[in-house]
Amino acid sequence: MQLTRYTDYSLRVLVYLGMKTDGWATITELAEFYAISRNHLVKVVHHLAQQGFINTLRGKHGGMALARAPGLIGIGDVVRRTEPNFHIAECFNPTADHCVLGPNCRLKSMLNEANLAFLGVLDRYTIADAVANQGLLASLLPGPK
Amino acid sequence: MQLTRYTDYSLRVLVYLGMKTDGWATITELAEFYAISRNHLVKVVHHLAQQGFINTLRGKHGGMALARAPGLIGIGDVVRRTEPNFHIAECFNPTADHCVLGPNCRLKSMLNEANLAFLGVLDRYTIADAVANQGLLASLLPGPK
Numbered sequence: 001m002q003l004t005r006y007t008d009y010s011l012r013v014l015v016y017l018g019m020k021t022d023g024w025a026t027i028t029e030l031a032e033f034y035a036i037s038r039n040h041l042v043k044v045v046h047h048l049a050q051q052g053f054i055n056t057l058r059g060k061h062g063g064m065a066l067a068r069a070p071g072l073i074g075i076g077d078v079v080r081r082t083e084p085n086f087h088i089a090e091c092f093n094p095t096a097d098h099c100v101l102g103p104n105c106r107l108k109s110m111l112n113e114a115n116l117a118f119l120g121v122l123d124r125y126t127i128a129d130a131v132a133n134q135g136l137l138a139s140l141l142p143g144p145k
Numbered sequence: 146m147q148l149t150r151y152t153d154y155s156l157r158v159l160v161y162l163g164m165k166t167d168g169w170a171t172i173t174e175l176a177e178f179y180a181i182s183r184n185h186l187v188k189v190v191h192h193l194a195q196q197g198f199i200n201t202l203r204g205k206h207g208g209m210a211l212a213r214a215p216g217l218i219g220i221g222d223v224v225r226r227t228e229p230n231f232h233i234a235e236c237f238n239p240t241a242d243h244c245v246l247g248p249n250c251r252l253k254s255m256l257n258e259a260n261l262a263f264l265g266v267l268d269r270y271t272i273a274d275a276v277a278n279q280g281l282l283a284s285l286l287p288g289p290k
Contacts, residue, residue, distance in 0.1 A: 001146065001147070001148055001149075001228050001230075001231050001233065001260070001263075002146070002230075002231075002232055002233055002234075003146055003233055003234055003256075004146075005235070007234075008234045008235055011234070011252055012244070012246075015246065015250060015252060033245060034243075034244065034245060035243055035245070075252070075255060083146055085146075085147075086146050086147075087147055088146065088147060088148055089147075089148055089152075089153045089156070090150070090153055098179075098180055099157065099179065100178060100179060100180070100285060101157075101160065101285065104278045104285070105160060105275060105276075105278070106270075106274060106275050106276075106277055106278065107156055107160060107220070107275045110220060110266070110267060110270045110274070110275065111148075111267075113266050114262075114263045114264070114266035114267050115146070115263065117259075117262040117263055117265065117266045118146070118259045118260065118262055118263040119259070120262065121255070121258050121259035121262045122255060122256075122259050125251075125255045129251060129255070130250060130251050130252045130255065131250075131251075132251055133249045133250075133251065140245060140246065140249070
């Protein structure tokens with residue numbers, strides 16, 4: 001069981017921005033810091049801006065920053081908005097479900113309850129909690145160039 | 146977020162066997178009932194037998210049956226033993242983790258807590274609970290030929 005890489009990268013972008021307290025971050029900076037593909041990050045950042053988690057500014061001195069305080073960005077909210085779906089099993093996907101058991105089988109409600117418990121834990125945390133080791137994390141950030 | 150098809154099929158095999166109260170089931174019977182590939186089922190059934198969830202009997206009158214009462218087969222146990230991993234994010238996988246944040250980031254412990262909550266819910270249920278609509282489900286089974 002895994003979250004998609006897309007969600008993983010989205011969380012990492014938000015954690016980075018939660019650590020960075022001075023100025024805007026760039027995609028190049030994020031790509032170098034995490035050693036991950038610029039192309040992936042472009043899509044992730046675009047979507048995070050669309051979802052209202054970050055603000056972006058075009059131009060030479062542009063970049064991105066959190067759209068609100070880290071303590072106001074729930075981890076559960078991010079995961080819900082970045083995962084393409086929560087089709088835990090085939091029966092969750094109305095277009096792919098061919099299981100003959102249908103509603104008589106109780107597996108679906110169990111798996112649904114488990115999924116809600118998963119998201120419920122994440123709803124208790126924010127980006128501020130993820131970067132609670134602020135000092136240590138900030139020391140990892142690249143210094144001024 | 147999804148479980149693998151492998152886990153999905155494993156649960157379905159166990160649910161079928163939990164419904165079937167007379168005699169052994171065959172792979173052909175399961176493949177026809179669920180309209181899923183025999184090849185997939187062969188692997189799933191082999192693994193379920195290895196893990197002690199089912200007994201198999203070779204030969205003309207052979208087949209498979211649950212190795213213990215449905216109420217003694219925990220859904221959480223099945224999912225733990227059939228999912229290839231619980232690498233919720235890259236940082237869970239020691240061989241693939243390249244995230245520079247390392248242990249200073251608290252995302253990993255949050256995701257781990259969420260994963261344990263997911264499995265914790267499934268630990269409260271068994272195959273007996275999944276087939277609690279026994280009468281209705283049994284009516285779906287193929288009759289004697």
